[in-house]
Amino acid sequence: MLCGVDEAGRGPLAGSVFAAAVILPDGLQISGLTDSKKLSASKREALAVQIKAQAVAWCVAEASVAEIDELNILQATMLAMQRAVAGLGVLPSKVLIDGNRVPNLTMPTEAIVQGDAKVQAISAASVLAKVAKDSEASTLEQQFPGYGFAKHKGYGTAVHLAALRRLGACPAHRSTFAPVRAVLRQGVLF
Secondary structure, rough: OOOEEEEEEEOOOEOEEEEEEEEEOOEEEOOOOOOOOHHHHHHHHHHHHHHHHHOEEEEEEEEEEEHHHHOOHHHHHHHHHHHHHHOOOOOOOOEEEEEEOOOOOOOOEEOOOOOHHHHHHHHHHHHHHHHHHHHHHHHHHHHHOOOHHHHHHHOOOOOHHHHHHHHHHHHEEEOOOOOHHHHHHOOEEO
């Protein structure tokens, strides 16, 4: 019962950070599954359907913008990972985390650098977390038009930074991130 865990959304200036936990059946090989950053959006979405159908258990969880601003992005990411593992409904025997840090869990954990390209369960978690983050970006696009969330997914692109200066920060922006903090200091609000 190995569980793979990965996150999506640590770097953006807006929105929640998401984490997914996935337990795949022993020996299952999902064709085309790799690090979500190497896949097209349509391929990720197709794989997400397959992962959810074939996994022993899976859960996607998040830490909110308020939690990110209160805790910091690293601790909020760890919180989202804890929530994802807790939401599985099946107790894993070991949790494999993409990266070099592990959240505080009650079962054995291991950090694997570039694990999303090495371990199927982590790759699967990478896909589910990224699909959730992209879905949130589409929702933010509807709620806060003009920022271009659907295109840049909240990352600090030139287009996003220009919109942030022009429109000010909206409630989805992470106020502790430097570009947002700079706009807020100038008193520019959505």
